[in-house]
Amino acid sequence: MSEQYRTPPAEAVETDAPRPGPGTPRKLAAVLLGLTAVVVLMLCAFALPSVNGGPHEVPIGVTGPQAAAEGLRAKLDGPEWDVTVYEDTAALTTAIQEREVAGGLALGTGGIDVYTATAGAPTATGALTALGNAAADRQHVKATVHDLVPFPGDDPRGAGLAAAGLPLVFGGIFPAVLLTRLFPGHAHLRTRFAGVVLFSLLAGAAIAGCLQYGTGSLAGSYWLTALGLGLGMAALAMTFIGLEALAGFAGLGAGIAVMMLLGNPLSGLGSGPYWLPSGWSSLGQVLPPGASGSLLRSLAFFDGTGAAVPALTLAAWVALGLVLLLVADRRGGKTRHDGAAGAAEAETHAVTA
Known part of the structure; x- marks a missing residue:
C-alpha cells in the first residue's frame, strides 16, 4: 500500500490534537465568576427598586379650613409626603394639572375630596387614595376620589x-x-x-x-x-x-x-x-x-x-x-x-x- 494512504499511528493523532493550555482553568473560572456577577447585578438592579419601592417625598397638596389643613400638613410632611397647603380647591386642582403636585386632599365638614392624576403617577395615586380614605375614616366622613388626569378608557390601568x-x-x-x-x-x-x-x-x-x-x-x-x-x-x-x-x-x-x-x-x-x-x-x-x-x-x-x-x-x-x-x-x-x-x-x- 502507498505511504500516502497509510493510517497514521494513534500517537501521532493524539499529538496533533489541540490541548488546553495551562491557563485554561483560570480563564474558565474567571468567565464563570464574571457571568455570575452579571446575573446577580441584574437581579439587584431589577429587584431592589421594587423591594424598596414606596412613596418617597411625593409632592401633594392640601386645602380646606386653615387650622385643619395646617394640622394635616404637619402630620403628613416627612420622608413619604412633601405637603403644600393651597388656598382653595381651584388652586389645588390647577397645581395637579400643571404637574406641580401629584395629587391632593380637600378637607371639608361633609367629607374629604381626593384629587389624583393617575396617568402621571399610578402607584402614588393608589397610596394617596388610601391616605384619603384613612383620614376620612378617622373623621367618620366619606372620601370622594376625583381623577383629574386618568388613563384613556381603552387602557385604564396604563x-x-x-x-x-x-x-x-x-x-x-x-x-x-x-x-x-x-x-x-x-x-x-x-x-x-x-x-x-x-x-x-x-x-x-x-x-x-x-x-x-x-x-x-x-x-x-x-x-x-x-x-x-x-x-x-x-x-x-x-x-x-x-x-x-x-x-x-x-x-x-x-x-x-x-x-x-x-x-x-x-x-x-x-x-x-x-x-x-x-x-x-x-x-x-x-x-x-x-x-x-x-x-x-x-x-x-x-x-x-x-x-x-x-x-x-x-x-x-x-x-x-x-x-x-x-x-x-x-x-x-x-x-x-x-x-x-x-x-x-x-x-x-x-x-x-
Whole structure:
C-alpha cells in the first residue's frame, strides 16, 4: 500500500490534537465568576427598586379650613409626603394639572375630596387614595376620589405605557448594533448617524401609532408623541454608536449594560418617578429611559406640561453621542492621513532608490 494512504499511528493523532493550555482553568473560572456577577447585578438592579419601592417625598397638596389643613400638613410632611397647603380647591386642582403636585386632599365638614392624576403617577395615586380614605375614616366622613388626569378608557390601568419600557430601550440598542455591523469602520460614521436619525423618526411614529390607535394607551397629539418617542430612541442609539466608534465593542457593551441594568429598572415608566428612593429616582430621570418616560407622560396626558426638562435631557444625550462620533471621525481621519503620508513617503524612497 502507498505511504500516502497509510493510517497514521494513534500517537501521532493524539499529538496533533489541540490541548488546553495551562491557563485554561483560570480563564474558565474567571468567565464563570464574571457571568455570575452579571446575573446577580441584574437581579439587584431589577429587584431592589421594587423591594424598596414606596412613596418617597411625593409632592401633594392640601386645602380646606386653615387650622385643619395646617394640622394635616404637619402630620403628613416627612420622608413619604412633601405637603403644600393651597388656598382653595381651584388652586389645588390647577397645581395637579400643571404637574406641580401629584395629587391632593380637600378637607371639608361633609367629607374629604381626593384629587389624583393617575396617568402621571399610578402607584402614588393608589397610596394617596388610601391616605384619603384613612383620614376620612378617622373623621367618620366619606372620601370622594376625583381623577383629574386618568388613563384613556381603552387602557385604564396604563398597561400599554408600562409595557413600552423595554421596546424603547431595545429601540436604541438594535439600530446601534445593526448599523455598526452593516456599516463598520470610520468611513461609515455619517451613514450610521443618518441611519439612527431616520430610524428614530420611523420607529417613533410606528410605536406612537400602536400605543395610541392600536391599544388606546395614549392620548394627546399623535405627532408630538411620535417625536418624543423618536427623541428617546435617538438619545440611546446615538450614544451607543458614539461609544462604539470611540471605544469599539467594549464601549458599546458598557453603554448597553448601563441602560439595561440601571436605566430600565429606574425609569419609573410603570409606577411614576415618585415610587423609587429619591437618589435612585433622580438617577433614573437623568438616564434616557427615565427621561423618555417622563416626556411621554407630559406629551400624552398633560398637553406638554413638564416636557422641557426631559426633552432637554434627551437632547443632551443626543449631543453627547454626536460629540463622540465627531471625535472618532477626527481620530479616524488623522489615522488615514498619517497612513497615506507614510505610504507616499515609502513610495518616494522606493523610487529614489
